[in-house]
Amino acid sequence: MKLESPDAKIYVAGHRGMVGRAIWSHLEEAGYTNLIGRSSEALDLRDPQATRAFFEEEQPDFVVLAAARVGGILANDRYPADFIGDNLAIEQSVIQAAHETGVDRLIFLGSTCIYPKHADQPMSEESLLTGPLEPTNQWYAVAKIAGHKLCEAYHRQHGDDMLTLMPTNLYGPGDDFDLETSHVLPALLRKAHEAKGAAPDGSDAPVTLWGTGEPKREFLYAQDLADAVRFVLETPEEAIREVAPEGMLNVGVGEDLSINDLMALIQEVVGHDGPIEHDPSKPDGTPRKLVDTSRLDALGWEAETSLREGLQNTYDWYRKHEGGIVAA
Template identity: 85%
Template sequence: MRLTSENAKIYVAGHRGMVGNAIWEHLSDAGYTNLVGRTSDELDLRDPHATRDFFAAEQPDFVVLAAARVGGILANDRYPADFIDDNLAIQQSVIRAAHNTGVDRLVFLGSTCIYPKHAPQPMPEDSLLTGPLEPTNQWYAVAKIAGHKLCEAFHRQHGDDMLTLMPTNLYGPGDDFDLETSHVLPALLRKAHAAKGTAPEGGDAPVTLWGSGTPKREFLYVEDLADAVRFVLEAPEEELRDAAPDGMLNVGVGEDLSINDLMALIQDVVGHEGPVEHDESKPDGTPRKLVDTSRMDALGWTAQTALRNGIEKTYDWYREQEALNVAR
């Protein structure tokens, strides 16, 4: 059942993270005032009993499942058990509780890392499970595939209105800039910023990229994803199912660029003029990850934020946070 009332109760799971917070703010700006959220300290979504009790008490009408353990190549490789175990537990708790309380619609947020490493480009939704995954993030990918299949199964068996959005690589204000856990775009932004004016001989120090820099990636500004979530919440169910019989919709921008070209763009935004080096002992990851957005295109939704504009906004936010940390 579609979202039509501004008074409908919407539970945003993971509302303190980059994605969840963007969705919360976007829904609030759109006039939806009955939003519900809990921090991980207040509610451990890995606990099915606590999650069940929360749903029974709050009785949300709509659910956006943005809560997840996320990270880049290094974090995925270092903590495989955490990535698969925590995400499976969160998804199962929330999706089952949503079913048991009869929510009108649940939107589950996945990731395009679910697609095979050598999927056709751009990657259509029906390429899921047609080949081996990228080994460096397979733990997270398997969990996200299971979450989508759980939504699909509840729809098939019980008629639950549950949908999955598969966003491409996300970035924006609130991103993780920790080099141990971050994804590529915020990591390169931080490296370029930190290298400015720090070379021993003066000028800008070099920035090191993992791998060859030739893999291509597509980047979606987080506020565009928030807009896509609202769009899907408000869309008629029959239109969504006509476009996506399996309940899965890719969300992207329809174009990508190499990591080397991304680095050049970041250098231009940051004002970094130092050299770029490559550590080819580190993995490249999937060669290319461009998603086929034809299903969302057919529904009438497209991303609005150009990559440079989004990077500029993200860099402004990062510098503001850095200034606040220095002031403390």
């Protein structure tokens, strides 16, 4: 059932993270007035009993499942049990509670890391489970695959309106800039900022990139993903199932660039003109991650924010919050 009434109760799970905040603010701007959320301190979504009690009390009409344990290559490698365990637990608790309390529609947010490491480019939804995953983030990927399959299973067995959006690499205001846990774009943005004037002679210090810098990545501004979420919530299920029978839609911008080229763009935004170095002892990760967005294209949605504009907005936010790391 599509979202129509501005008074419909919408639960945004993970509303304090970068993505959840973007979705919340975007829905508010679109005129939806009955949004609900709970912090992880108030509600541990890994706890199925607490989650079910919350759903029974609040009776949300729509659910956007943006809550997740997230991080970059380093965090995935260091905490594999946490990444697979916490995400599986969150998905199971929320999706089951949504089913048992009769939610009208649930949108689960996955990640394009679910696709095989050497999937044909651009990666289509049909490439899911056709090859081995990228080892450095396989724990998170397996959990996200399971979340999508759980939604698909509830639709197949019970007819539940549960859909999955698979966004490409996300960034934006409120991102995680902690170098131990962040993804590549916020990490490089912070490194470039901190390297300005940091050399002994007062010039800009070098910034080191992991690996060769040659892998290519696609980046989606978080507010554009929020707009895609609103668009899908407002689209009739039959129209979605016509292009996505299993209920899965990629969300991206349709173009990518190398990490080296990303770094050059970040230097331009930040005003860093120091040297760029590479650490070949660190992994490159997946060689390329560009998604096929033809399904969403057919429904009539496309991203609007250029990478240059999104980087500038993100950097402006970072400078205002410099000194305090805001976790996604």
